[in-house]
Amino acid sequence: MKKINKEQLKQLVEAALFVADSPVSKVTLKETVLSDFQVSERALNDVLKTLMLDYQPRGIQLVEVASGYRFQSLDSLSPWLSKMWQESAPRYSRAMLETLALIAYRQPITRGEIEAVRGVAVSSNIVRTLTERNWIKVVGHKEVPGRPALYATTRQFLDYFSLKSLADLPSSDVFEALDDQTQPPATATLDAPSEDDRAIETAEQKREENE
């Protein structure tokens, strides 16, 4: 294991993060570009911090996302940078965003549960698009009749939305407040289901069975 000075370490880590196709974790750095060198966790953290500061005033920034570190353009520049591509960024429908939000905040969740909250059927198209984008994945099956798939978000989802972890999701407080306030009555109604409730449940089950 060779020694490496701080300046060289900084250059190497910087170049590695720049040439990588996706965010690079500290573990990956150590196993690849830094494998010949003796680099302490602290030295690596220091270098990453220094690089973050170095780029603060620049047009690109070093940020940490779920799967590691990546350089990205300053978001205030996007109106002009987007002119470099013919196609504009895809817009997502409210149905898609609500479905994604439910999966993100309530994972693991079945399609039937999403439909119960939203009050409408979730189109297969939405699930397919989200899966193809690698934003959601099936993480298991719920042990109820029909064994519906349980969906969760992926690391790529977090990367895409510049989040380090699910805890960084915006307005998670809204959901927390909701849980505090309304969970008890909800349980109460479930204890004594009305005819209506049954009707809803049957409809939900039917939908799940059709999946």
Place this chain on the structure above:
Amino acid sequence: MKKINKEQLKQLVEAALFVADSPVSKVTLKETVLSDFQVSERALNDVLKTLMLDYQPRGIQLVEVASGYRFQSLDSLSPWLSKMWQESAPRYSRAMLETLALIAYRQPITRGEIEAVRGVAVSSNIVRTLTERNWIKVVGHKEVPGRPALYATTRQFLDYFSLKSLADLPSSDVFEALDDQTQPPATATLDAPSEDDRAIETAEQKREENE
């Protein structure tokens, strides 16, 4: 046409060069990211020159190539950056090991002679792989019709196996006792090669040829 200050221009050009998939020309910059702004040729040149200087001490450099400007990693970092794309080669087949062993113990040796001992053809792939690894080399040609190459092992081969000279190669009976203990079934089949053995070898060869 809006005005843009030097700092903003620098950020915008920098980010544009970084987010682009290929080198970006000054014309392209003006037609895309800078299309809203009034930027003189001189100001643009100045900014590009400043950026080149800014990155001089860093792990990546701004360079001008035929089709425009691009950021690329510092040449001297390549040996380490290459590790970001490393892949492990599969383990060597029995055919490969036996060929190498025969070259080591019976050098100089022709391919035909190896084939005569092993009873099967030696694929070109094996010879190429061993040559690329710098373990064997052609030391001459045998003066028989077709003048086949004579193979011998190299200094690198000795280094790899921590041998001072070929005389240090252990005689095969040294390990035979050990082999009899650890792999009894394998030895048994080897003692009386069956049709199966040949079938395995042919399969191995096919795989190697397809590599």
Place this chain on the structure above:
Amino acid sequence: MTDVENASELTAADPVQQPLPLAFIHGEALIEKPQDLYIPPDALEVILETFEGPLDLLLYLIRKQKFDITALPVADITAQYMEYVEVMKSLKLELAAEYLLMAAILAEIKSRLLLPRRSDEDDDEEDPRAELIRRLREYEAVKVAAQSLDEQPRLERDIFAVKADVADSVSPIRIEPDVSLQELVLAFGHAMKRAAAFEHHTIEREVLSTRERMSQILSMVNSQTYTPLDALFTPEEGRGGVVVSFLAILELVKEQLLLCVQAGPYSRIHVKLGQHEENQ
């Protein structure tokens, strides 16, 4: 209660913003009637897409009237909801089952609220609106979450991944497999054993004869004078014999027992005993 100002207070995500109070109900053009129910004609076609379902429509109605969700005025809301459903029906929009289901739920809640309660049931009877209120609140949270997710800086739209090219000297590294000396020796042992099983005699003899020939050749040369190389071959032995001699010479040269000299290209090759042999 509802006026233009209220309408403008709606958030951007709310669907009805165009101040075109024109709708067709039962084939008749309606102008500003009822005021909180104006539906621009264009919007009618997309109403099912504009409202993300019955909960969204209910929420819209509640928020527009500035009602408190917890004090859900079922009667008012039901009336307005039904009017929307009527509009949808009259336009022959294929009404999603979910909208009709909600209509049934609202009617049921309304009827239960109208029923006189017996005092002894008061304790355990749940407010019939509770479940709907819970669902509305939950849906509203999802709506807010979806909106803030949409506002989150996103790749391809607000931020772009940055990439520098690698220098031309960067090339993928292939990690070669490890081989132990033991493996190598065993492989040799296997190969030889198998060869012995196939053609016992040939291999044995050739190996032996090369060693034998090496000794013979050593005895034919000396360290003082050069011996012509071709003198070491006996053509009478045939190709096999020549090969054996040649291998033996190569072996000797490799071990530096034999020195090989050639005056010029294509001239005769001479050999003599190697230098280090003398020193010993």
